Structure formats: structure tokens, C-alpha cells
Amino acid sequence: MRFSQQSTRQPGRHSGDLRRARGGNNALVLSAALLLFAPFLQACGGQEAEPEHAHEPKAYQQDAPSLQEYELGGDFSLIDHDGQQFNLSDHDGEIRLLFFGYTSCPDICPTTLSKITRVYKELEPAGDEVLTLFVSVDPTRDTPEKLAEYLGYFSLNAIGLTGHKDEIDRTIEQYGGDYFIEESDSAAGPLYAHTTYLYLIDREGTVRFLFTHEDTPEWIASGVAQLLESETS
């Protein structure tokens, strides 16, 4: 059962490293090691150690996320904030930022959406090419109308998504995420514990990076910018 009211339940069913990409982490570790030792190697070997691909742009190698191709994710169908059927694949050709949350989420969700508006500002004017997808894990309260009103507050090219609980459950599981209702005596009503990854999805629909809630708008923008640059040239 995916849905639990027990706050004592151990969260993070996907306790393995979610941020594992196709081909594992070895390639990443190797690249990092190469990057670290590159100057050293060069110094030892003189001109002969000139990197083979020295002509390739390196701007993002150290101060930007290293994009990968994730196995998790993929196409899904939900209901958009206009009440229409939404398929992720209908938006292939667009770069997408995907986030799971709920509108009654008083802290982390608005903070994340506000952060995404700053990502758009960083990317201006290309920010318009990025589509933000906000998937509600609280379909009882988050009707399409409510999502439309809520997202309208943020200056974002965004679509709010809801649907049947089992469709939402399937989608979040597909993306390696999870959620449950906290056992709470708060007057705020049901509070959800949820994963807060922000998924960067490329124009083909492949997840290329998982940002965390601690990542800065600049860092996220530098990840998106790599897709904007590599795919428009």
C-alpha cells in the first residue's frame, strides 16, 4: 500500500540512491577524479597531456550540475488545471521542471515555486521555453480550479496537475518519489510528508537531474541552461 496514515512509518521507501543515473555512478566519479587530476596530469606530461577534447566547452563542468540520463520517470497522464487530460509526452520538445506538492503546503511548496520564478529570471528571456509542472498529491482539496488560482500567483509558465489518487500515486512512484499524511493534531488539516525533488526533464522526456530543496536558483538555472544551449544549437 502506497498510502499510509502512520507517521511512524519509515519514510523513504526508495532509500537507495535516487539520484543514480543510467550506467551508475562510476562514470561520474571517474569524471570528477579526472577533473581533479587534470591540471596535475597536464603539469606532469607537458604538452603531450593536452586533453583530447580540449575544444569542447567546459563552462559547466565545475560550477553547474552534471546532467545525466535517469532511468526513473517517463510519460504519465493526469488532469491539468483547466480540467483537460494532460500527457507529459504532449509537451515533448519543451524543457520541463516537475515538482510534487500540494497547495495547502504552507512552507516548502510556495518556497520552491518562488524559487522557480527566480530560476526563470536567471534564464531570461529563454525562461519562457521552460514549463513548470506542479503535481498535487492532495487531489481531494486540489481541484483544477484551485490549482489554477494558486499557480496564477506565481509568474511562471506552469501547469498544475491533479487526478485520481491512484494515477497520482503511480506517477510519483514512477519518479521515485513518495508521500504520506502526517499523523497530526494541527488545526491546519491534513499535512503531507513528501519528497521534494525538482526533476529536470529534457525535450525528449528524459529526467536529466534531480534538484533538492536546498539548491539555489542559480544552480538550478545553470542546469536548465545546459539543456537550452545544447538543444537549440
Added chain:
Amino acid sequence: MKKAVLLTALIALVVVSGGQSSASPVEGSADVRDQLSVRDAWVAEALPGQSMTAAYMIISNQGDVDEELLSVESEVAEKVELHKMEQQGEMMRMRRVDSIVIGPGEEVELEPGGLHIMLIGLTQEVKEGDTIEFKLNFESGANLMVSAPVKKR
């Protein structure tokens, strides 16, 4: 009558704080008067369709003993609670907490993604440019009056 009281309170706040946006006069016994203070207080503008919002601030305790924040009062909400966001494994948890303890010589930051004050059941609009008054009640009997501007996140 209520208006007059509110006005007096506001004037008192402004006088004590010298017009700063985040005033923190302390009521209570003389020995805690100078030991508790608040700075950088702000309230997140309420989002459309939402009857809740959050308030953030940094509470300092310059005293020699623990100070325990038990409750917060505000006229703009039916209920005010203390909440805590906490990353646990891959999940972001959010729970109500009974109190917040500020150790001697320490400060506690109520910030997005961490501890915060939840304003539940808003009784009025909370828009950018507004100022919200809070009364913080401590276990020691001390009270802290805080005046916080509303800002967009």
C-alpha cells in the same frame, strides 16, 4: 474601544522600537526584559485560495537559562501554531511542535524549510505591505511583542 487599544499599542510599539519594522519590547519581570529579542521578522503573503500562511523570525536569548516559547497570538488568525519542517531521509516532514526552546546565549532561526509560525484560519487578508502584530508567550512568563511586515516569498 478595541481600535483605541490597538492604536495605543501600535504607538507604543513604534515609540519603543524607534520606528523599526520588527519591534520587540519585552513584558515581564525585569530580569528577562533585556534577555529576549526578535529580529528579521516577516510574514509570507497569503497565497490565493489559502487560509493559512507562515511567519518567520530570529529569536535571541541573551539570558543564562533556557527560554521556552509556548505560544504565539495574533489577531489575523483563528489559530497560531508552531511548526517544524524536517528532512528525514528523502521525505520532507512537517509537524506541529509544542514549544521551541532557545538555549542561553543562543538564537533560533524560524525560516522557510525549518521552524515557523503557522497562521491558520486567516481572519483578514495578509498582503504585501501589511504589518502583522504578534505576542510571543514564554514559559518564564515573559511576553514579546513583535511587529512583522508582510512580504512576498
